[in-house]
Amino acid sequence: MAVTGTADLVQSLKEVVDVTYDLAVPLNYVYAQPPITQVPAGGVLAPGSRWSSLAIPFYSPLVPANTARSEIADIAAVALEDSEVTITPSLYGNAVQLSLALQKRATPDVMRVASQLISENAGKSIDFLARTAAVGGRGVTYGNGSSRDAVTSAGQITDLLLNTAAAYLSGAPRLAGGGRGLAAIMRNVVVTDLAETASIILVGQNRDVIEPILLGEVGQMISGVRIIESEHAKVFHGAGASLAMTTENISAAAAAGQTTLGINTVGASDVGAYPTLGTRESTANGENARVETIFVSSGAGTSAYGIVGGGPNGGLVYSYSSGTALDSFTQVHAVVVCGADAIMKVYASDIGPDGEVLPWDNDGLLGQFDSLSWRWFGGFGIKAQNRIYRLDVGAARPVLGI
Secondary structure, eight states: OOOBOTTTOGGGGSOOSSOOOOOOOOOOOSTTOTTTEEOOTTOEEOTTOOOSOEEEEEEOOOOOOOSOOOSSSOOOOOOOOEEEEEEOOEEEEEEEEEEHHHHHHOSSOHHHHHHHHHHHHHHHHHHHHHHHHHTTOSOEEESSSSSGGGOOTTOOOOHHHHHHHHHHTTTSOOOSSSTTSOEEEEOHHHHHHHHHHSOEEETTSSSSOOSSOOTTEEEEETTSOEEEEOTTSOEETTOSSBOSOOOEEBSSOBOTTOOEEEBSSOOSSOTTOOOEEESOOSSOSSOOSSEEEOEEEEOTTSSEEEEEOSSTTSSOSSOBOTTOEEEOBOOEEEEEEEOTTOEEEEEETTTOTTOEEEEEEEESTTSOEEEEEEEEEEEEEESOGGGEEEEEEOOSSOOOBO
16 A cells, blocks of 8 residues: 655645645536436345345246137146346445655645545545446447447437437336436537537426436436436547547656656647547446546647646646557547436445445554545446447547546
C-alpha cells in the first residue's frame, strides 16, 4: 500500500491565502438506481453465508393449453421448467494512508479531503460495477457498421435506433409512469446529437405524468423513451474507426495532472486532435482501468505535446508509464436502454447495500500513519438478456477524460 507523504502532495505544502480544494460533487447512482436495479429475493446475504456464488432462479411460463381435452381420459401433466442467473459477489474497496508529517505540514486539512474523496470513490465505484454489468448485455446495435471498431462519428444516435431498442425490449418490465416505460442512459454529447435530430420533451414540460423522476433524467422522446444524462455513462475510448493521426508512444512516464506529454517521434499536424492515451477498448465490454481521451493543444512539429485532459486541473486523469500508446480512434458511446428490474444487485447485510467507510485507523510503531478505507461485498448482474439493450454509437463531439 502506498503511503501519501509530503513528496506526493507538494502543492499542499505551499503557503496559500485561501485554502480550498476543488472536490467533486458526491456521485449518486445512475446505473445502480432503483427501479432499474433491484435486489432479488435472497439477494441480501446474511452473515455466515457459506457459498461462492448466488443463483437466482427463473420459472418458465407454461405453454398455453388451447387443445380440447378428452371427456373420459385424464390429461398428461407437464413438467415445470426453470433457469438461473448466477452472480458471484466479491469484496471491493479502496484506501488511502497519510503520513504524520504530511498532516502536520499540509496547509489544507488533508484528513477532511481524504474523507470526502474516499466517500465519493465508494459511491462511484459501486455504480461503475453496475455499469459494467449493464454494458455487458448481448443485445446491441451499432450506429453504423457491423461492429464496434467500424463506428464513426457519423454513426450517431437517432430516434430510430431507440425504437429498435424498444422493440427488442417489448416484453421487459416497465418503469412506472408515462411513455414506453423505458429509459436510455447516455453522455451529454449524445443527448445533444439526439436533440439536433429529434424532439425531446424536457422534464417539467407538458407531457405524460412520470413519477418518480429518475436521477439524471432530462426528458422524454416523442416515442416515449425517457432520457437519462450522465457524465459517467460508458464511453469505449479509442474503440471505433481509425482517425487521421500518427500513432505515437509517450517517451517518458506521465503523472496524473500532467499537462504535457513527451512523444517518441516528431508530431506533424496533431494539434486539435483528440487521441486516446492507454489501451483501446475495442472489444471488451467491461472497464479498462487506464485509458482516457485528451486534447492536443500545442506541439505540432515537436516531440512534446501540450495537452488538456479530464483531470481536476485540466491535465491527465491517470498516470502512465513510458511507452504507453497514444493513437486516435473514434470514441464509441454505450447507450444502455432498459426498463425496470433489468439489473440485479446482491450484497452482504453486515456491510450494507452501499458499502461502508471504515473509521480512521492509526498505525506504525510511532503512530505515524493514518489510514482510511471503504469496503463493499456484493455484485451485479443482468437479470435477463431480454431486459437490457445497448446502442454503440458515435458522437459529433468528442469528450475529454474517462
